[in-house]
Amino acid sequence: MHEWTLAEAVIATAQQIAEKEKLREVKEVTIKVGELQQVEKGILQFALSQLKPTNFKNAKFHITRAKTTLKCRVCGNTWLFKKQKLDKDTAEAIHFIPEVAHTYIKCPKCGSPDFEITEGRGIWLESIKGAR
Amino acid sequence: MVDPRTTIINERLKRISRIIAVSSGKGGVGKSIVATTLALTLSRSGYKVGLFDLDFTSPSTHLILGAKDTQPKEDKGIIPPVVHGLAYMSLIYYSHDQAAPLRGIDTSNALIELLAVTQWGELDFLIIDMPPGIGDAVLDLIRLVKRIDFLIVTTPSLLAFETVRKQVALLQSVKVPIIGIVENMKMTNAANVRAETGKLGLKFLAEIPYDAKIEEAIGDETKLLGTVLAKKIRQLIASNAL
Numbered sequence: 001m002h003e004w005t006l007a008e009a010v011i012a013t014a015q016q017i018a019e020k021e022k023l024r025e026v027k028e029v030t031i032k033v034g035e036l037q038q039v040e041k042g043i044l045q046f047a048l049s050q051l052k053p054t055n056f057k058n059a060k061f062h063i064t065r066a067k068t069t070l071k072c073r074v075c076g077n078t079w080l081f082k083k084q085k086l087d088k089d090t091a092e093a094i095h096f097i098p099e100v101a102h103t104y105i106k107c108p109k110c111g112s113p114d115f116e117i118t119e120g121r122g123i124w125l126e127s128i129k130g131a132r
Numbered sequence: 133m134v135d136p137r138t139t140i141i142n143e144r145l146k147r148i149s150r151i152i153a154v155s156s157g158k159g160g161v162g163k164s165i166v167a168t169t170l171a172l173t174l175s176r177s178g179y180k181v182g183l184f185d186l187d188f189t190s191p192s193t194h195l196i197l198g199a200k201d202t203q204p205k206e207d208k209g210i211i212p213p214v215v216h217g218l219a220y221m222s223l224i225y226y227s228h229d230q231a232a233p234l235r236g237i238d239t240s241n242a243l244i245e246l247l248a249v250t251q252w253g254e255l256d257f258l259i260i261d262m263p264p265g266i267g268d269a270v271l272d273l274i275r276l277v278k279r280i281d282f283l284i285v286t287t288p289s290l291l292a293f294e295t296v297r298k299q300v301a302l303l304q305s306v307k308v309p310i311i312g313i314v315e316n317m318k319m320t321n322a323a324n325v326r327a328e329t330g331k332l333g334l335k336f337l338a339e340i341p342y343d344a345k346i347e348e349a350i351g352d353e354t355k356l357l358g359t360v361l362a363k364k365i366r367q368l369i370a371s372n373a374l
């Protein structure tokens with residue numbers, strides 16, 4: 001499960017920030033996941049809880065979803081990514097490497113694969129709270 | 133907003149003793165053939181080796197290797213398939229060998245994602261086949277991977293060597309180690325690349341003749357390892373120049 005590697009990355013990064021901000025204990029981590037990567041919230045939440053280091057033992061992880069906005073560079077059309085429109089193999093490929101969306105998705109207006117993922121690509125650490 | 137992926141990259145690579153990027157300022161000089169043959173030869177010499185195709189828009193190593201019917205596994209990340217003894221990774225597993233039209237930011241994101249999620253495990257060498265030039269892939273590797281050495285490929289042409297000269301200047305300015313320069317597709321005895329390499333303070337690693345048989349060896353590991361190119365690479369490894 002790829003959610004585990006992402007969870008590991010989140011913990012490592014949060015730990016780094018905690019050290020930089022001299023937090024003795026981390027209490028809250030807010031994470032944003034973009035629709036495009038189709039991260040399973042439940043698995044991510046579970047992986048995070050399993051990977052918690054001791055200074056995170058009371059930490060809560062808030063995972064929020066962000067819609068994926070795509071914008072065509074050719075005609076300017078903006079649209080929302082919909083997983084339901086993809087077959088299983090394609091959805092899985094995009095789950096692992098969201099950029100291969102450019103292989104499978106075309107602008108619904110002009111057919112171009114040259115679009116920008118303006119929002120909601122992958123996983124982001126939004127904020128971290130703790131006590132010094 | 134922080135991207136958590138970059139923090140984990142060096143953790144993922146920490147059990148790899150040596151990371152070598154096979155690179156050139158110029159396209160079409162033989163990077164992919166050299167990278168693939170180098171990886172296979174090291175593997176035949178008893179090392180644990182990985183091969184990573186970072187040329188996302190024009191991947192070739194899967195064709196050189198003949199990596200048919202293989203697929204990465206997932207287990208807390210991506211486990212590269214073993215192809216002719218190599219741990220092998222390429223974007224083609226996700227683009228299903230179709231066109232992946234990526235701009236710079238996408239290349240960079242795909243590269244970060246693959247570095248962050250691929251579980252290479254323990255390796256003696258990870259050989260990276262680079263896209264031509266000194267664009268996103270070179271800049272990202274320098275930025276994100278702590279220990280990386282560049283092996284540079286050129287042809288005898290002034291047009292190739294002058295791009296290499298700029299690449300060398302860039303790498304030297306940011307203190308990234310360069311193993312040396314390989315001169316590929318040699319058709320004469322001209323010694324200018326060897327001489328210029330010396331002037332740059334770099335090791336001249338090998339000269340590989342132009343060999344029409346290479347085309348037949350594409351996709352055929354045994355034939356590939358029987359070429360003069362493979363022989364030169366075996367000598368290079370035996371000389372401990374790496």
Ligand SMILES: Nc1ncnc2c1ncn2[C@@H]1O[C@H](COP(=O)(O)OP(=O)(O)OP(=O)(O)O)[C@@H](O)[C@H]1O
Pocket residue numbers: 156158159160161162163164165166187190192262263264316317318340341342343344346347361
């Ligand atoms: N020594 C050689 N003799 C003859 N042909 C060669 C030799 N080395 C490479 N080639 C051929 O030259 C072409 C370019 O090689 P290759 O694809 O490895 O170059 P590259 O530098 O990786 O190109 P790119 O910049 O597109 O990634 C291929 O068709 C390859 O088979």
Ligand SMILES: [Mg+2]
Pocket residue numbers: 163164165187192261262263
């Ligand atoms: Mg190549």
Ligand SMILES: [Zn+2]
Pocket residue numbers: 072073074075076077107108109110111112
């Ligand atoms: Zn369009």
